[in-house]
Amino acid sequence: MSGPGSEPLPPAGLEVRTVDYHTAGEPFRIVTAGLPPVPGGSVAERRAIALRPAAGSVVGVGGARVPRPGPLETVRQLLTREPRGHAGMYGGFLVPPDDDEAQLGVLFFHKDGYSTACGHGTMALGAWAVDSGLVAAPDDGTARVWIDVPSGRVAALVHRSAGRTTAVTFRNVPTRVLARKLPVATSVGTLEVDVADSGARYASLAVPGGGPFAAAGSGARVAPGALAALVPLGREIRAALLDTYDLYGVIFHEELPDTEAGPNQRSVTVFTDGQIDRSPCGSGTSARLALLAADGRLGPGQELRHESVIGTVFTGRVLGHGPGGVLTEVTGQAHRTGEHTFVLDPADLLGTGFLL
Template sequence: MRVSTVDYHTAGEPFRIVLDGIPPIPGDSVAERRAVAIGAGGSATAPRPSSLDEVRQLLVREPRGHAGMYGGFLVPPDDDGAHLGVLFWHKDGYSTACGHGTIALGAWAVDSGLVPAPADGVARVRIDVPSGRVTALVHRAGGRTTGVTFRNVPSRVSALKLPLATSRGVVEAAVAHAGACYVSVPAAALGLAVSAEQLPELTAVGREIRELLAGAEEVSHPTDPRLSGVYGVVLYEELPSEGSALVQRNVTVFADGQIDRSPCGSGTSARLAVLVAEGRLAPGEELLHESIIGTVFTGRAVGGGDPLAGGVVTEVGGVAFRTGEHLFVVEPGDSLGAGFLL
């Protein structure tokens, strides 16, 4: 097995772009290819064994990866209206959306020359993901990429004050679909703070909340069952405002207990939809969304969409940096094969 990648990080969260080394993935759309990757009888966090999934395992497991690794397989877009398609993956399986990955892909598409870009100005990179088409606005100055803002699929709120009986007491949760389904809970209501010192407790309660909502009506997507089910739990706290911008810190626990090092791109879209529905943020007003490691995404709602009905369009901005280029191999006789997770 020989797999070539280029790696980025977006606000601290890794994104491994697979350039070569995967078998063909049949399907007429990115969403269909994701279903093929998961396999008949599999699930988003428990794919069926396949030659394709061996590549995912190789890249997210030690000794070539780690349990916090994230990445994507490049695939054809749904039609000629997009520049590329992508299947997002993590240590447990395949997701339907990934904001930090979209930011990294926008930077890579321009930096690699796949999408022409001005030395100064903005290039638009259209990307088909399993939840729909997103656009990365790649900002350029002096021939360099200085940042990426991605416009997400519409984000819709399905619950604002959903009571949950957790092991830390009853809390009220908000649920929003932003390409993937996110549940937001204030950390203080659970007796916690968003800090690295409390990460084990935050991870445990995030997994608990995800399990509590398994199969709940509020986490079912209104039109596409492939997008149903809790993907991430956003545990957040308020920070002092900066000028007119609202400021929050969060940690997002996603999949089976994985931690987003970034502020979580699609999770930020979900938070924006909730804040608009609560009347705390008007279209055009800014959210500064800080991660558990102190990195920041900026976000705003665009236009006058209704987050409680058809959804509101959001834009989330950040910076991605290339960290390396790799050729991964599995030599004959390597008994660890695709690797292991601890």
């Protein structure tokens, strides 16, 4: 558990407004008001600045001194920690785009910090931009929303029918395959993983067979019952490759019977310090697409049916190859779940909250 330290509480009147979405079950909390100024000349630079600790330190849990949270970090903690959030919370701070060609810029955040890429968040942002009227869209047809993220410029194609958003297609930055069949020593033996950079870096491997990796009674290897074994293994693999590859997450996948359109897989992504992606993972799906294309399993006109640990589905396609890598797109659904005004009472001894 991590919890409040003895840092000074923000002043009375701190108020943060959000619109919450989920994409295939994975939450995305969009901060629309109450964000302190975020310095920097680009989205990537703003993320780098956000990662820097504020000057000085405070006494944290257990008496250890920890970096003093700055204003932006205070808001991130407020929104991802209990009682206002939870360890699986994800979201985005809206910031200016890098230039006038994009409509939005975003800093992706989660309980452990700020990520470089987020496909499910890009889909949610595209849906929100159209649903809120920020970006004009036809009642029937598709609107394109350009979004600057730390890994580059991405697009959300928001599909509409009868005045409603029905699906969103995420077009990612190019994906590069970095390593194949890389041996990694783990507590269950040496495993071979593939590594790809799809805006964030992922190790990918088939779920180990037998034992705790098969969910009891289901026959499935990627299922909620297997998470107790997969999460610590994901942490092991990430820790082993973090220094070499700056790894963000680990994708465990299992094969399902092919569809008429192409491959069919179920996967779960374990990212940062043991977070579980409830969706099939947008940028992780881009990584899987590049690896399948490299194996000759995904050709022109084919698509990957990519199922999550909770049964939701993304479909992914390879659009082509460029000098930067494999060009991919991923389609899923994003739905609004609520609008919130979060406040912090200076007399609240829990401060920005806690994590279990």
